Amino acid sequence: MMNLKNLHNNWRKVILLSACFVLTLSVLPSCKKTSSKFGSEALDINDLLASGGVDTFDLKTYSVLEDSLTSDNQIFGMVGAYHDPKFGLVNASLYAQFTIDGLTQFSSGETLNTIDSVVLSLNYGGYYGKLGPQTFEVYQLTDSLGLTTDYYRNSTKTTTGINLVDPGSATQTPIIDDEKFVLGNGDSVNPQLRLRLDNSLGLQFINDILVGNTAFQSSDLFLSEQYFKGLKINVANTTPASGQGAIIYFNLLNSQTKMTIYFKMNGDTEQREISLKNTSKCADFNHADIDHTGYHIADVLANPLNGQTQFYTQSLDNRAVVEFPTVNNLKSNALINNALLYIPVSYQNGSYYYPSVTLEVGYKTDSGKIVTFRTASYDNNQKAFVIDLRDYIQDIVSGKAENRGLYLNQSSLYFNCTAERIIFNGPASPYKTRPKLVIKYTEFK
Secondary structure, eight states: OOOHHHHHHHHTTSOOOOEEEEEOOOOOSOOOOOOOOTTSSOOOHHHHHTTSEEEEEOOEEEEEEOOOOBOBSOSOEEEEEEEETTTEEEEEEEEEOOBOOSOOOOOTTOOEEEEEEEEEEEEEEEEEEEOOOEEEEEEEBSSOOOTTSOOBTTOOOOBOSOOOBOHHHHEEOOOOSOSOEEOTTSOEEOSEEEEEEOHHHHHHHHHHHHTTOGGGGOHHHHHHTTSSOOEEEEESOOSOOTTOEEEEEEOTTSTTOEEEEEEEETTOSSOEEEEEEOOTTSOEEEEEEEEOTTSHHHHHHHOGGGGGTEEEEETTTEEEEEEOGGGGGSOTTEEEEEEEEEEEBOOOTTOSSOOOSEEEEEEEOTTSOEEEEEEEEEETTTTEEEEEOHHHHHHHHHTSSOOOOEEEEEOTTTTTTOOOEEEEEOTTOSSSOOOEEEEEEEEOO
16 A cells, blocks of 8 residues: 555655635624534535635545455355456456355255256346457365455455356357346246356265265254365456456345256156355455556656546555645634535446546545544536535544545445546646635634
8 A cells, every 4th residue: 555654755746736625705794604514415516616806726546456455254245357458458257255144955865966057146236338349267266265354356265266167158249128038938037147167066066965964954954064165256357358348236135146957857757956045144355456557647646746637446456536735724713605516527427447436535534444423425417526525624624633634435335346447637637627625714803
């Protein structure tokens, strides 16, 4: 992770750039405090700009890498690859445990007739990028997972090295938006990726149940005895062309996410099935390889001085930072009536690479922890996030808070389990919409 002290030292060498704020001076003994707009549906920076005189001060913008984000037991599992025209390559894979549901056994004297199929079904939760054919692979883990262990985006586990996916079902274009998915037997299920696996995996399970393996006595024993350590799910197409590919999201705790063994015992006229699911007792984590080589974001992450034209935030990888050091020049007796931070986004309607809906705003503590104190919603009309900072700026001016700038990232619910990213225009952007901090305040004698 970058050293923030060095970042601040570098900024001292930069010629100050400007952004707008509104200055209202008063010598009246009292005034009426303007109410905060925090929580309103949309904040318009132009309303505040039109309400008084204009002065200027600088904004400093850049991005910082995050190298210690846990990626285990998230809302979504991630699998796929895409080539972002502005961010580079993203390749995601999923490691997950599966377990039985209670006691699994057969009647005395039963014998196996045939394994019909083994199917891994993964309930869709969404995607990011451009949907197209991807070649999926599934490997059995040889290294165990732990529910209380922290896993990160660069964590890995060893596998047998044998791809279990039947070649006939490996390459698929996910159909995510259909209301229902109809199986071969006529059953209707939620949209899902269905991968047919090697029947040998099912044969191993059925034979061990028949001989009375104790792991099949309960879900807890199945996990604690590490009978089946889990699966790694990834794609073979790791380097798609620019503008191609997608990261697929899966709802792992959905009842239709499971590995199902379809089989017949001797004497059966109907097919039986045994399913393993990813439950709350199972561990899982997302692994992501992100390569920014050759893209502007790499320059910004290497040197914050490069973040004045554009700066970025990307799930599982980096956060945006906005600093406004000359706010410290406001006198301690100033009463902040309004303070809006306007950050325009580089996005064209209809692009596959849409900005995140919610932005979290926080500051960094002495221990390095990011503390979120605001959220903001993307305003497509203004093509920007407009963030109410009245209370925060007031605390800085009053000496209750240290001016350390702001850290911006997608909602923490999805920051570690999606591929979303945002491109922000910086103060030196060649485009006409640039970030600005607009403050209206009253100063007392």
